[in-house]
Structures are given as structure tokens and as C-alpha cells.
Amino acid sequence: MNPGVAGRGTAAAAVLGAVLRHGPVARTTIARLTGLSPAAVTRNCAALAGLGLLTEVAGSLPYRGMGRPHSPVDVETGRHLVAGIHIAHEYCTLALLDLRGRVRARLRVPHRDPDDHREVLATAADRLVRLHAEHLPGHVPLGLGVAAGGWVDTEAGVLVEHASLGWRDVPVGDLLAARTGLPVLVDSHARALARAEQLFGAAGHHGSLVHLFVGNVVDAAIITGGGTHRGARSAAGGVAHLALGDPAIECPCGRNGCLEATVSDLAWARRAHEAGVIPRPSIADLGDAAVAGNAAATALLVERARTVGRAAALLFDIVNPDVVVVTELGVIRLRECADALRAEVAATSRVCPSPSAVLPSSFGLDVLGVAAGSVQLDAIYADPLDIRNPIRLGV
Amino acid sequence: MNPGVAGRGTAAAAVLGAVLRHGPVARTTIARLTGLSPAAVTRNCAALAGLGLLTEVAGSLPYRGMGRPHSPVDVETGRHLVAGIHIAHEYCTLALLDLRGRVRARLRVPHRDPDDHREVLATAADRLVRLHAEHLPGHVPLGLGVAAGGWVDTEAGVLVEHASLGWRDVPVGDLLAARTGLPVLVDSHARALARAEQLFGAAGHHGSLVHLFVGNVVDAAIITGGGTHRGARSAAGGVAHLALGDPAIECPCGRNGCLEATVSDLAWARRAHEAGVIPRPSIADLGDAAVAGNAAATALLVERARTVGRAAALLFDIVNPDVVVVTELGVIRLRECADALRAEVAATSRVCPSPSAVLPSSFGLDVLGVAAGSVQLDAIYADPLDIRNPIRLGV
């Protein structure tokens, strides 16, 4: 709209995005990818390099026999980093990510007193500062991203409601900004991971995607050509209470057969426990058992994958994205689950283009840290020229 | 991206959009609404007025007691028009719309030979030319919009598949452009109507909306902040085969209980006919009977509205738009149906903000013509400075 102010970063964002997706890449190639003129690419690269976001990587591409060789540029991962705090039921996950979204340091901090959100956040912030000082003191932090389940008001940086923690209207953004001195952004982890998959994951070249998250909560996020779709009340992707689950199971919402009540980590682990497959109701244990070859455990996770597949098929038909990415323990860890998921989608959906349009999450067990950091990385890639004067952690 | 070419119209589009939504409006108000400077508003207004899209309407706003009076501008509806052709099972609906999306002339042309798409389109084009000459010869046509059910390739202007007509891969755009000499755009009518509701209907000030169309086909369209969401295969909004219908009804797709098989015009009319409510299976007759006070007919349409409501609730939960607009005969014509629809959504959806977020279509019985014309109007409002040199109809 206003090239002098708001829209300033758009061309730079296109350039940086192309560099992120296409590894070390020559400027002419960037020009082709973005539709910008070579001149504009040069100038934007210079600006981005000046901020320390891009770097020249001479010799990283083979010479093609004729003409001046490429002088490729790549994302600079050695100067800056982004911090992430994921807030879950029992612990916070801290992470430091480079600009390629790779986790360079991680730490899990159990809550001492989950009811005292000030203490939880203060501890997380302090441990984060220490993590930075101990592992990557030379990297300058550009910001902090916060991800959580539940209902998040992104604008205000407020965690409106986190059911399992019982937090309500916690100004997470302000509290953490005050404690760390960093710019803080907050978002739901389903949305954050959707964007992370698009930026750093397997869904890189796709314009639209849906991310389906199955953990203690079930949540979906939608990204279309126009960007992440937040929805009228920041509540888009409400698949938790679709009637796709077991009709015999009562949901706290008052109805039966809700997806979340059936397939959430807790519900499924409890079911496996009651069936005698695992000694205690822990979804991680169920995963371990299946990976170790326990047939009953595998069968249970495959069944869960099928139920999740019905939800994915529904999302395919309604939203018709290029890909659906699924974050669920079994699908991530077991090929059988991923196959069952794909088969169910193919059987249920009317438009799913091919089984390869259903992807397990790319981030393995780092999902939570990546989700949190990506909240900030998303903003940086959206308007790279707008990064704040780097501030040192801990002031 | 490129202010000299593609993005040129963005500011002008913002201005024209604000004028469209806020009736006759002063330039300073436009500046406030769009975030542009008064200077930019002046210049863009001049450009738009030069193209005949805007007009000065002195004295249309009351004087506010102090200072220079407003000199309001409004959309110019007296110089240009847009043509629309809606292709349905039994007839084409032709319409001439002004720039406010109002139907100024209409004509229904039954197909002589539905299998001969060339003849159908040629007839429609010729009748359209005559309609223009007879009713609004002084208005210059800016283009032709074509809407149809089924699967449309917007890019190529091809009707890929129209089930009930049996057309496949018909290059509607090229054929009509050749016959009329007008620029032609083609889209599905669910998407076209969604955009029409946003431009001219009750959903004007909302950024995101879902339009649910229930006729001989059932289809939905999604508009988010980023614009109309077409989906990977132009197939977004596939609610036709959701299992929300009567499990006893078989769908041609091979499964049971599909929404479309249950509530399509044809299916419901047949059901009413078999129940002895109406003498022949016509949905229009059922609507007339209900309006005339036939209790059984009303009850049937209310039941249909409830089923449609379940689909609307699902869309609310998954997409979480500001509003859902429903185009369905009963909901448009009978208050009881609209109430039943709202009640069902409120009871089924988890996030539906209020009953007023469910709206019946704004266009009454002109829906088809508005849908078609809006395909072209959408393009004009997206980049108003890009309108073609006005060409006279009929070469």
C-alpha cells in the first residue's frame, strides 16, 4: 500500500523467501523466481546482507561452462538467532533457532507451580537467557516467539484461554518482553507449525496448506495464498469437536463422539492403558512400544491414524489445499501409521489429489520448539527489512 | 510487487472499494477509511473519474456546520455496465448490471438443444447483444462474466465439467469472447456469489466469509483476507459429499448420506412430491406452496434449512469466517427457514459468534444474474485502472 512504510519489505521478503527455499542460489535465479528485475534483486540482497540476514557463499554452485560464474547467496545462519518458548501442560519447551528454522539449542523446563503463570514465565525467560549465554553467545537474538495450545489473541499477545493449564487472559507477550527485552510474538501452535512447514518443512513450495495437530488438543490451521488464516475470532481450524470420533465417548463440551475427546493424546493413551497394552497411560510409552515392535500398540496407533485421516479428508474436501500436514505421534514415528493415514484420506476424500499430498510433520520431536521459534521467524520473513535493532538478551 | 504494472491499481482499488461500500462519501473520509493520504485520494479519484467509474455528487451529504463542505463522490452507475451469463441445466440467465451490482435488465433463455454447447452459447451471446441494444444502449459494456455450477477452470476460461448438462472442457470464455467482442471471465457461481455478497451484499464490511449455495448442486466458497480461495484444483468448498444428509439416500458418488444427494433442489422436490405435498417435483412449486401458507410445504423447507444449517455450522467451525451467507430457496423466501437455519447453526457450531453471522443471500431471485455479472465486476474492483478500452457490444 504505502511503499515508503508498510510495503517496504515486500520485495525483500520475496527475495529472502526464494533464498530460503532454494538453498544457495544465484541472483539471476532469484530474479526469475520472484519476477523481479536483476537490478532489484541485487539491491535487495545488498540490503539484506547489510542486516546480516543474507551472506555470500562463493563456490557453492558448480560453474556451468560459460560466462561469469554465479555468486550465490544463502541465508546467514551464523549471526542471528530466534528464541522460542512453547507452553504446554506440564512444561515449557525452550529453543534457539537459526534463520533456517533449525533448532540449535533446546531445554525442557517443567512447571514448578503451573497455577502461577508469572513464575512459570519468569523461569522460562531466565532459563532462556542462560541457554543463550551458554550455547550461542555469539548469535544475536532477533526476537522471541511463543506458541501454545488453546485460544491465543495474536494481536494483543494474550493467551486468552489454556484449558489444561487453567490460564485465562495471561498477557504472555508483555510479561516475557519485560523479562527478556526482546520483541515477543504469540500465536497458537497449530498456526505456527503450519507456517513452519511452509517456511522450513516439506511443504515449502506449496501456496496453500492445512496443518492438523493432534496432541493433548486437536487443532487445525489453514494457510492460503493470502497468508495464515486466523479467522474471525482467531479460532479457525476448529476441528476438535467434529463428530468423527467414537460415539460412545462423552466430550466435556456436552456432546458425544467429538474428535478431540476420542483421539487426544490423553484419551488414546488411557485407552491403550485400559486395554493392557502399556503399564501407564502415556502416549510416549505407547509410541515407544510400537516402535519396539509391540503389535497391539502399533494396531492402536494405526487405528488412531485412520480416525485422524477422516479429519484430514474433511479438510481436503472443504479447503482443498495443496497439502495437508499432520502432526501426530504415530504418524511421525511409524511408517504404518503414515500409510494408514494416507489410505484413509484417499478412501474418504473426494478431491485429495494424491497420497503424497498428505505429509507427516517435518520436525520430528523438535516440533514444539520449532513451532515457538517460527512465530518470530514468520514475522522476520514477512518483512525482513523491519527487524529491530538487535538487542542483547537479558536486559 | 511491480507498481508500474501489476500493483498499479491497488490504491485505486482501495479507493473505489471504499466508495462502493460507503455510498456517496467525501474524499477525507475515504482517506481515513483506506489509510491513504488525502493527496493520494484526490489523485486516484481523478483517475477513476477519468475512466468514468466515479462521479461527483454535489449536495448528497448534509453540511456539518463548519468549514468547507464535502464534495462527495460515488460510483458512476450511468455510464458503464457489465454483462452476465449464467449457465444452468435448463436455461441461461442473462443480465446487465451497473457498477453497483444492480440488475438493470434480465432475460431467461431456455436451451433449444442442451447438448450443442456452441448453439447454446451463440444464442445467449446474440440475445445479450439484443438485450443491451433494447434496454441500455447508452451504457458502455466493460465486460462479460460467466458463472456456472460444476467445475470451472478460471484461468483458462473453460467449463471443465458440468454434470447435469453433460458438458466437458467447453472453452466458454473463448467462444463468448469471439461472439461478443467483450473481455470474458468465467468462474463457479458459488465463488462468484461469495464475492458478490462481499462487494454488494449484506456482508460488505466483513473481511472473510463463506458462501454456501444449495440448488441443484451444493457448493461452498471461501473468501479470506487474501481473497477468494480457489483451492489446489479449483475445488475448494467441496461440501457436496459431506455425510450430513439422510443415511438412507444413495449418492451417485457411491456412498450414502451425502449432503447434496439429500438436499439438492431435485432431491428435495422429489421428496415433497412423493409425500403428496406438491403435484410435481419442482422446488419452485414447493416454495410457492409454503409462501401461500401450506404447512406441510413449510415444514419440509424448514427441515431442509436445518440440514443446511449443519453444513453451515461445520464451515463456521473449520473456517471461522465473519459470516456465512446461505443461498437456498426456502431461506431466501421464508422467515421460518432463516430462523431454523440460524437456530441449527447456533446449536451445532462451537464458534458461531451470533445468529446474525448467518445471512440469507442478498439478491433474492436475481442471484444467478448477479453471480454472472459479479465475475466481471470482481475483476474491475480488483484493478479498476486496468479496464479495457470500452468496446461496443456486437463487435
Add this chain to the structure above:
DNA sequence: GGCACTTCGTTGCACTGGACAAAAAAGTGG
């Protein structure tokens, strides 16, 4: 009527950022 006052709309000027074109750079092969 003339003049202060208020608000709206327009014009002049500087700036940003991109395209286009020409020049420079950096290789190879003769």
C-alpha cells in the same frame, strides 16, 4: 459586505523503490 474561522480538497516537492539499459566483472577457449 468584509473578515476571521473551520474544514475540505489540491498542488508542489522530495523520496522510495522498481524497471530498463548499459557497463563492468569473471570466468572459458583460442
Add this chain to the structure above:
DNA sequence: CCACTTTTTTGTCCAGTGCAACGAAGTGCC
């Protein structure tokens, strides 16, 4: 060392915006 190719940079121009100063068009007071 030169011709040749392709990449990258630099110089110039132009569109479009914001800012600020200015002109315009009313009211109300004297």
C-alpha cells in the same frame, strides 16, 4: 591477450506516495 558468454552492478528514469503549504467554500460575527 582477446573474443565470447553470462552474471552482477551501476546509472537513469519513472510511477506513485506522503508531507506540507496553499487554495477553496462554506458559516457567523461585526
